[in-house]
Structures are given as structure tokens and as C-alpha cells.
Amino acid sequence: MNITLSAEESVVERARQWATAHGTSLNAVIRDHLKTLADEADLPSVAAQFRQNALQGRSDPGYRFTRDEVYAGHRFDA
Numbered sequence: 001m002n003i004t005l006s007a008e009e010s011v012v013e014r015a016r017q018w019a020t021a022h023g024t025s026l027n028a029v030i031r032d033h034l035k036t037l038a039d040e041a042d043l044p045s046v047a048a049q050f051r052q053n054a055l056q057g058r059s060d061p062g063y064r065f066t067r068d069e070v071y072a073g074h075r076f077d078a
Contacts, residue, residue, distance in 0.1 A: 015029065
């Protein structure tokens with residue numbers, strides 16, 4: 001589906017520059033943000049899954065995640 005948005009030209013240009021610097025497009029950034037907003041309706045089940053995983057203990061005692069592990073698969077990879 002196509003949608004039309006209205007925004008100040010300077011805002012759009014800065015957002016487009018940010019997207020380019022992060023290897024994506026402004027369209028993809030907006031699409032991802034809309035998906036995030038839509039997916040918040042499922043927040044209770046996501047929280048329940050997180051709680052279940054956290055209580056099961058998925059790592060060895062004393063283990064510390066590295067920054068790369070935390071951000072793996074995220075669009076803001078370092």
C-alpha cells in the first residue's frame with residue numbers, strides 16, 4: 001500500500017541523510033517504524049516470552065554478553 005506523508009523539507013532531508021548513513025532508505029525507516037507501532041499490540045505476549053526466557057537462564061553464571069552479541073541482527077549494528 002502506498003501512503004502520502006507531509007513533512008518539512010529540511011526534516012525529510014535530514015532523515016534521508018541519516019538513512020543513507022545507516023545503509024538504508026527513508027522509505028525503509030518509515031516502514032520499520034510503522035511496523036514497530038503496529039506490533040506493539042502484541043507487547044504482552046512478547047513480554048511473557050521474555051519473562052519465560054529470563055527465568056530459564058539462557059547463559060552460564062557470570063557470563064556477560066558482548067556489545068556485538070547484544071546488537072546482532074539489529075538494524076543499528078556497530
